Amino acid sequence: MKIAVIGCGYLGAVHAAAMASLGFDTVGVDVDASKVERLGRGEPPFFEPGLPELLRAGVGAGRLRFTTDVAEAAGSDVVFIAVGTPQLPGSDAADLAFVDAAIASLEPHLGAGMLVVGKSTVPVGTAARLAEVVRPTGARLAWNPEFLREGFAVQDTLAPDRLVYGVEPGDDAAVERLDAVYASVLERGTERLVLDFATAELVKVSANAFLATKISFINAMAELAETVGADVTLLADAIGLDARIGRRFLNAGLGFGGGCLPKDIRAFQARASELGHADTLAFLGEVDRINLRRRDRMAALIERELDAVGGDRVAMLGLAFKPDSDDVRDSPALDVCRHLQRAGRSVVGFDPQARETAGRVLPSLEIAGSVADAVRGADVLALGTEWRDFRELDPVEVAQWTQARVVVDGRNTLDAARWSAAGFRVVGLGKPEVQ
Numbered sequence: 001m002k003i004a005v006i007g008c009g010y011l012g013a014v015h016a017a018a019m020a021s022l023g024f025d026t027v028g029v030d031v032d033a034s035k036v037e038r039l040g041r042g043e044p045p046f047f048e049p050g051l052p053e054l055l056r057a058g059v060g061a062g063r064l065r066f067t068t069d070v071a072e073a074a075g076s077d078v079v080f081i082a083v084g085t086p087q088l089p090g091s092d093a094a095d096l097a098f099v100d101a102a103i104a105s106l107e108p109h110l111g112a113g114m115l116v117v118g119k120s121t122v123p124v125g126t127a128a129r130l131a132e133v134v135r136p137t138g139a140r141l142a143w144n145p146e147f148l149r150e151g152f153a154v155q156d157t158l159a160p161d162r163l164v165y166g167v168e169p170g171d172d173a174a175v176e177r178l179d180a181v182y183a184s185v186l187e188r189g190t191e192r193l194v195l196d197f198a199t200a201e202l203v204k205v206s207a208n209a210f211l212a213t214k215i216s217f218i219n220a221m222a223e224l225a226e227t228v229g230a231d232v233t234l235l236a237d238a239i240g241l242d243a244r245i246g247r248r249f250l251n252a253g254l255g256f257g258g259g260c261l262p263k264d265i266r267a268f269q270a271r272a273s274e275l276g277h278a279d280t281l282a283f284l285g286e287v288d289r290i291n292l293r294r295r296d297r298m299a300a301l302i303e304r305e306l307d308a309v310g311g312d313r314v315a316m317l318g319l320a321f322k323p324d325s326d327d328v329r330d331s332p333a334l335d336v337c338r339h340l341q342r343a344g345r346s347v348v349g350f351d352p353q354a355r356e357t358a359g360r361v362l363p364s365l366e367i368a369g370s371v372a373d374a375v376r377g378a379d380v381l382a383l384g385t386e387w388r389d390f391r392e393l394d395p396v397e398v399a400q401w402t403q404a405r406v407v408v409d410g411r412n413t414l415d416a417a418r419w420s421a422a423g424f425r426v427v428g429l430g431k432p433e434v435q
């Protein structure tokens, strides 16, 4: 079977490499020539654990190649669409220009027997609209939303929790084709749900809306905990023991960011409003506001601590929106750096993988090459991303590198007792301070 993947970013590059690893002859297509060139050498243009090995194996075996020429998708059995659907500037809605451009460029190369499979996250109604565009070519369309998490993208692609196929009524051929693509995933006993277009599209955005709500729920509890002297981590442990609630995704802290959750909950609200359901999803506006308030709170705590020691310089450990990724799209940590810079503070950042991406997005930020360099000369330390590297730092060693004696832990992830024993005061979000 021949597979093409249009759009080779965080989703598409991983998907293309995974398809090749399943034995398919795969071509990845992207409009970004430098990305294509790097991928063609078997070199990922971003950090993702496990991807370099998968890419090199596919390229080395001659099963995986990359091109800027969409004509090379011609004759593919399946063409996946994995282009971006970012927030439209000046609006909450999703920008579908990349999806529309990808389909338009693909159209002359489509023919009978080909299946176009959307993976990008789109507003409900998009698949039905695009099916009409594709139909005259003789090709068919399906929507197969993607649930991968950056940092676990390879594993999530090859061993997902579930596969969702959105197909037109009675399109058994599309289901059979997708089953053939995912045969080895299905063999693992993975749940596969065959749904209509609208339900499949809604599964993706409602899953993200639910996850965002869960995070903002516990962050709302953190706001209250800060006022009454309660500990939000112990609270999450206690309510999480109820199997109906569950402990996962209940970590209070700096909140969510990245290229998905924030823009997806906004686009979902925008689409609901278009459909006459503005009130139905109004709560997602509150979810968004609670999330963004955590960034203000963290910046305020850092400023309070700087003022308390008469200092001005903060070291932000972690710049990526989440650990095990170099993605800084809508990164909460970077946003806090921005707040502090605007307040006239001196900020130095460090991240194990996101130094380059952070430097591109916030060129005014001083970026250190190591934790030791970042904390040297800092008055306050802050933790913005819960990388394992930071959790494993030896606070006794850190105390030798810096005069700072306070850490604002934006992810409630440090072992406060250990840091306290090494002479640091640990300030968490929604937690009593550990002296």
Ligand code: NAD
Pocket: 006, 007, 008, 009, 010, 011, 012, 029, 030, 031, 032, 035, 082, 083, 084, 085, 098, 101, 102, 105, 119, 120, 121, 122, 146, 147, 148, 149, 150, 259, 260
């Ligand atoms: P990305 O910005 O990293 O990648 C998009 C890629 O598409 C870029 O490389 C861009 O150059 C390319 N592109 C744009 N227009 C093109 C065109 N006309 N033809 C060919 N290539 C084109 O974005 P991403 O994070 O990979 O997300 C892609 C989609 O997947 C989005 O809809 C996103 O919401 C969804 N998604 C992402 C994740 C994730 O964790 N990143 C998870 C699930 C779903």
